[in-house]
Amino acid sequence: MMKRHNALTPDALAMMDAIARCGSFAAAARELGKVPSALTYSVRQLEDALDVLLFDRRSGQAKLTAAGEELLSEGRRLLAEMEAVAHRVRRVAGGWETQLTVAMDGIISRLTMFELCEAFFALRPTPGQDGPGTRLRLRTEVLAGTWEALVSGQADLAIGVDVDHAVPAGIELRTLGELDFVFAVAPHHALAGHDGPISDAELLKHRAVAVADSAQRLTPLTVNLLPGQDVFTVASLQAKIEAQLRCLGCGFVPEPLAREHIRAGRLVVKATQRKQTRARVGYAWRASAAPQPRKAPQGLALQWWLDQLQSPATRQALLERHAGMVTPVD
Template identity: 75%
Template sequence: MTQPRRNALTPDALQMMDTIARSGSFAAAARELGRVPSALTYSVRQLEDALDVLLFDRRSRQARLTAAGQELLSEGRRLLAEMDAVANRVKRVSTGWESELTIAVDGVVSRQTLLELVEAFYALRPDGQGSPGTRLRLRTEVMAGLWEALISGQADLAIGVGRDLPPHAGIEQQPLGEIPFVFCVAPHHALAASTDPISDDQLLPHRAVAVADSAQRMSPRTVNLLPGQDVLTVASMQAKIDALLRCLGCGFVPEPLAREHIRAGRLVVRPVGRINAPVRLGYAWRSSATPQPRQAPQGLALQWFLEQLKSPATRRALLERHQGQPSVD
C-alpha cells in the first residue's frame, strides 16, 4: 500500500492541490491549469482514493480543505519548494550562476538604489557575450515578514532585517545601518500645534497609522502602538505616509522617506515623550551552518550582491536615497 501512495504524490498532484487552494474553487483552478473541471475533479478523487482520505469537504460549494487536505497542502508546498531548491542547486553546480535569485526588501529600503543594483547586475558579461542568465525576483516584506521569507526559503537575500532578531541556523547577517524615525502629522492635525514633547496619554485619543507586518506564520510585530488606540492599518510605508498627508492619523515614519514632505511643510515633525531611538537594520542571506564536501558553492549572483553590500556608500544609499534625493557619500 505504501508504494501506490508514494506514486500518487507527484509534483503535478501537489501543484494541483496548491492551485485549487489558492483559487478557491475547482472551476477557477481548472481555468488556471488549462483543464476542464470534470477532469480536475476526477484527478482529485484519484488522489483521495490513493491516499484513502477525504481532501475536500463536499458539503461546501467552495473548495474547502479538510484537516487532511490542509496537511497535504502544507507539506506539498514545502516539497515543491524543496524540489525547486534542488533543481536550483544542480543548475548552480553546473554554471556557478543561480537560475533564480529572490531578494526580499523592507519598505524602508530605497527602491531607486535597489533598481540601480539590478541594472548593474544585468549589465554583467561573465562570458563576454551576455548577462549571467539568473532570473531575479524582488519582493517587498514588512518587519517579521522579511525574516520569515528568508528562513522559509522564499528569499535568498533579505535587505532591511531588524538587528534585534535572534541568530538562526543557516542564516548569516551583516549590519546595513541605522535609520531615524520621526513622529509626523499633517499641518492641520490636532497635534501639529504642540511644541512640548507629546506624552502617551496625549497620543492615545488620536488615531495611529500603522503598516501591517507581512508575516504569515511567525508572530507579527507591532511598534509604537498604544493599547486601546484607534489604528488605521495600511500595507506599506509609502501608504502610511500618504495617509498622514491626508490627516488620517499620526505616526512614526523613517525620516529619509518623509524628508521631502517635511521640507515642503506637507508634514510636520513633533517631539514625543517616549524613547525614539534610530532603528538598527541589517541584511541577511541563506547559507549553510554545516558545510559538506559535496555541497554546492554559494551562487555567483548572491556573491555579487553581497559584494556590493560591502560598500558603505551603497548601504547608506539603500537607507537614504528616496524620492530623487542625491546619494549620500
C-alpha cells in the same frame, strides 16, 4: 506516418526558419548544406505528420500558408527558449543560480535596489554572454515578514531585517546601518500646533497609522502603538506616509522616507515624551550547505549581491535615497 511530437524537432523548426528567411527551398538547402530534394522530402514528412499544408506550392516561391506562418512563429519562439535554456544550464554549471529571490523591507530604498538590479542584469560573466542567466525576483516585505521570507526559504537574501532579532540557525547576518524614525503629522492635524513634547496620554486621543506586518507564521511585530489607540492599518510605509499627508492619522515614520515632505512642509515633525526610535538594520542570507560537485560553494549571483552590500556607499544609499520614489510597489 511519423508521430506529431516526433516531427516537431529542433532541426525541423530550424529548417522552417531557414526556408522562410531564404525565400526558396534551393537557397535554404544551400544554407543548411542539403540538396533541395532532401529538403523538399523533409517538408513533406513534416506536413504529413501534422496533417497540414505548410507551403503554397502554386507559385515558384516558398510561400507559407497560415498554418505555416503559425508554425514558423511558434517554432522561432521555441528555438529561442531552447537556446536560452542551454545558456542557463551552462551558467548554472559554472555556479550561477537559476533564480535568486531578494526580499527587501519597506524601509529600503527602491531607487537604489533597482539600480543594483540594473547593474546585475548588465553583468557579462564572459565576453559575448548576455548576462549571468539568473532570474531575479524582488519582493517587498514588512517587519517580521522580511525575516520570515528568508527563514522559510522563500528568499535567498533579505535586506532591511531587524538586527536585534534572534538570528536563526544557518543564517548569516551583517549590519546595514541605523535608521532614525520621527513622529510626523500633517500641518492641519490637531497635534501640529501642540506645544512641547507630546505625552502618550495625548497620543492616545488620536488615530495612529500603522503598517501591517507581512509575516504569516512568525509573530507579527507591533511598533509604537498604544493599547486602546484607534489604528488605521495600511500595507506599506509609502501608504502610511500618504495617509499621514492626508491627515488620516499620525505616527512615527522613517526620517529618510519622509524627508522631502518634511522639507516641503507637507509633514510636521513633533517631539514626543517617549524616546525617539532608532532602528538597527541589517541584511541576512542562508549559509551555504555542503557544496555540490562542479558547483561553487556560494552561488555566484548571491555572492555578487553580497559583494555590493560590502560597500559603505551602497549600504548608506539603501537606507537614505528615497527621493522621487513615493508610489507604492505591490
